[in-house]
Amino acid sequence: DQQVKQNSPSLSVQEGRISILNCDYTNSMFDYFLWYKKYPAEGPTFLISISSIKDKNEDGRFTVFLNKSAKHLSLHIVPSQPGDSAVYFCAASYNNNDMRFGAGTRLTVKP
Amino acid sequence: DTGVSQNPRHKITKRGQNVTFRCDPISEHNRLYWYRQTLGQGPEFLTYFQNEAQLEKSRLLSDRFSAERPKGSFSTLEIQRTEQGDSAMYLCASSLSSIKGYGYTFGSGTRLTVV
Numbered sequence: 001d002q003q004v005k006q007n008s009p010s011l012s013v014q015e016g017r018i019s020i021l022n023c024d025y026t027n028s029m030f031d032y033f034l035w036y037k038k039y040p041a042e043g044p045t046f047l048i049s050i051s052s053i054k055d056k057n058e059d060g061r062f063t064v065f066l067n068k069s070a071k072h073l074s075l076h077i078v079p080s081q082p083g084d085s086a087v088y089f090c091a092a093s094y095n096n097n098d099m100r101f102g103a104g105t106r107l108t109v110k111p
Numbered sequence: 112d113t114g115v116s117q118n119p120r121h122k123i124t125k126r127g128q129n130v131t132f133r134c135d136p137i138s139e140h141n142r143l144y145w146y147r148q149t150l151g152q153g154p155e156f157l158t159y160f161q162n163e164a165q166l167e168k169s170r171l172l173s174d175r176f177s178a179e180r181p182k183g184s185f186s187t188l189e190i191q192r193t194e195q196g197d198s199a200m201y202l203c204a205s206s207l208s209s210i211k212g213y214g215y216t217f218g219s220g221t222r223l224t225v226v
Contacts (some may be wrong), residue, residue, distance in 0.1 A: 009151070032212040037149050043115070043202055044154065046214025096211045098144060098167055102152030 002032040003027045004092050006102035014110055019077040021105050023090030026071065034099070035064060035075045038087045047073070047088075080109045112120060115218035117203050118119045124193055127193045132221045135206030143186050145178055146202040147171065154202055160186060161208055193225045 005024045013019045025033070036044035048055040050064045052074070057064050057086045063076045077084055090102040116135040129138050136143045142161050146154035158168045159174070160182035172178075175193075180186040190197055200222050204215035 004153075006153075034212070034214050036214065036217075041219065043204070045192050045217070049212040051212055051213060070198030089152075096208060098156045098159050099215065100156065101146075103151065103153045 003030075003100045004090055004102040006090055006105050008105050009061055010105070010106045010108070012108045012110060014081050015082055016079045019075075019080045019084065019109065021075040021077075021088050021090075021107065022076075023073050023102055024092055025073075025090075025092050027092070027094065027100075028068075028071065029094045031095065032093050033064070033066060033073050034091045034093070035062075036089040036091060036101075037084075038089060038104070044089055077107075080107075082109050082111050085109050115127045115203055115216050117201075117218035117221050119221055120219065121224075122181050122221045123226060124226055126195060127192055129189065129191045130193060130223065131187050132201055132203075132205030132223075133185060133187050134218060135185045135192070136202070136203070137216055138206070140205035140207055141183070142147055142206045142208050144187070144204045145182055146204065148202055148220070149198075157188075190223075193223075195225045198223055199226045 031108050034049040035047040037047050038044040048059050066073045069109045087104045087106050089104045091099045118133045135226045144159040145157040148154045158178050160180040175191045178188045200220045204217045206215045
């Protein structure tokens with residue numbers, strides 16, 4: 001059961017522009033949503049999260065937006081840098097139990 | 112603390128053999144998770160422990176798979192009678208149950224290849 005979906009397998013943007021990564025979910029019980037970043041040969045690294053009671057959380061160049069009515073969240077990276085090139089996973093959890101992940105979006109930031 | 116450590120990093124085994132992986136979590140973390148990741152997919156939940164208690168197991172965890180965390184510290188994941196479909200990256204992660212929304216700390220994974 002694919003409760004968390006990332007429908008874009010890849011995204012390419014120019015350095016300095018905005019990167020927008022999207023994620024949809026089906027389980028309305030999820031109370032936390034998270035974004036992870038993964039480089040090759042490494043495990044995923046936690047990036048930013050948002051509680052279901054909020055609609056926006058910002059941390060430096062990274063902002064996550066949550067639209068509960070649409071069951072949709074997005075990660076904005078502004079400005080994008082070549083070092084941001086990685087696979088980004090969206091994840092969700094309920095009541096601090098195990099986390100469910102999307103399939104990931106490979107971001108390439110071109111210099 | 113150097114983070115979550117997984118051993119071995121790579122394992123090649125013949126079909127039908129048993130394999131065991133080890134995970135050492137961050138010492139103060141009471142929760143430990145096992146995930147499996149195949150090419151082009153996100154991590155899929157297998158099981159998790161709070162201290163030494165195994166609290167949940169996915170239906171992906173067939174009876175050939177067993178996980179333990181005997182003293183609430185390190186954990187082992189054993190796969191018996193391996194099949195080619197078991198080839199994947201096995202990821203371990205740890206967290207504190209008292210903190211919500213912070214995210215897990217993942218290890219670098221053990222890549223299993225069954226030939």
